[in-house]
Amino acid sequence: MDVSTVFKKRMSFSFEVFPPKMDQPMEPLLETLDHLYTFDPDFISCTYGAGGTNKGRNSEICASIKKSGKAEPVTHFTCVGNSREDVKQIMQEYLDLGITNVLALRGDLPAGWEGTRGDFAHADQLIGFIHKEFPQLNIACGACPEKHPDAPSMEQDIMHLRAKQDNGATFIMTQLCHDVDAFSRFMERIRKAGVTLPVDMGLMPVLRKDPIIRMTLSNGCSIPGELATIIGKYGDNPEDFAKAGKEYTVRQIARFIDAGIDGLHIYTLNKYADVAEILGMAGIQGSPVK
Ligand code: FAD
Secondary structure, three states: OOHHHHHHHOOEEEEEEOOOOOOOOOHHHHHHHHHHHOOOOOEEEEOOOOOOOOHHHHHHHHHHHHHHOOOEEEEEEEOOOOOHHHHHHHHHHHHHOOOOEEEEEOOOOOOOOOOOOOOOOOHHHHHHHHHHHOOOOEEEEEEOOOOOOOOOOHHHHHHHHHHHHHOOOOEEEEEEOOOHHHHHHHHHHHHHOOOOOOEEEEEOOOOOHHHHHHHHHHOOOOOOHHHHHHHHHHOOOHHHHHHHHHHHHHHHHHHHHHOOOOEEEEEOOOOHHHHHHHHHHOOOOOOOOO
């Protein structure tokens, strides 16, 4: 199923998971998936380690989601280290597993790398290639509502986003963003630039102080006053921080939905219990796991 068709009917609802490290068991994630299915997500996306270090596990997870029949898998895929031939081979492997939705990204460059060391320097080129070679695949693209850290200006970043649309992407999945006003400004600007694709908002739950600060800052995102206050007030007490962070996340879900997002994509961090608690508080209930 082409998951972009959902946006034509309603706001989509989805999750992101990541493969466990190669020396860790798969079972906890498979159990997490069983719990996530109870929220009836439109799709579950699975990250791809740039350079393909976890490629086997990424495919295994996507295949398991597909096999469950309970959600559609969306695999992440990157330019990093991939030649045209690699891309052709890997896309065919996904198709053979029944995986037909791909989030095509440049990828996080490993430390010390200047470029992707592959045939594609940027996501727009990868999208164009996949679209031409595999028209049966549905392709999503990434975007940063507060500008990609490498982009010299928002204008240029949006110009490259427009190229992803022109090259065949059917919807946008965003980087995390805590600033609802910045997100709304981004929406206005991309629409003015002729980007008409649905925008699936990536929401990062606020659970632990150091990771949330690290992920926010490393992606060039801002920390709004309300979140800064939580960090300042509860930063030394993990339990109180998690409680305040979850309550904040619930308020953020309501605010982004009010802002008119086309889809809500929750970065689960593979933490089912916390995500379930947040969704429960937000009035989004799952059904019991059988
Ligand atoms: P690009 O679109 O290539 O943009 C990167 C930078 O280059 C931007 O500054 C852009 O303005 C500029 N640019 C774009 N096109 C051109 C061009 N043609 N010429 C010149 N400059 C250009 N990373 C992973 O490794 N694995 C994952 O699983 C993963 N999942 C992600 C999921 C989501 C929803 C998002 C938003 C990001 C994810 N990332 C993942 C991170 C992503 O790989 C990084 O943010 C990366 O730095 C940029 O990816 P991109 O596809 O936006 O790149």
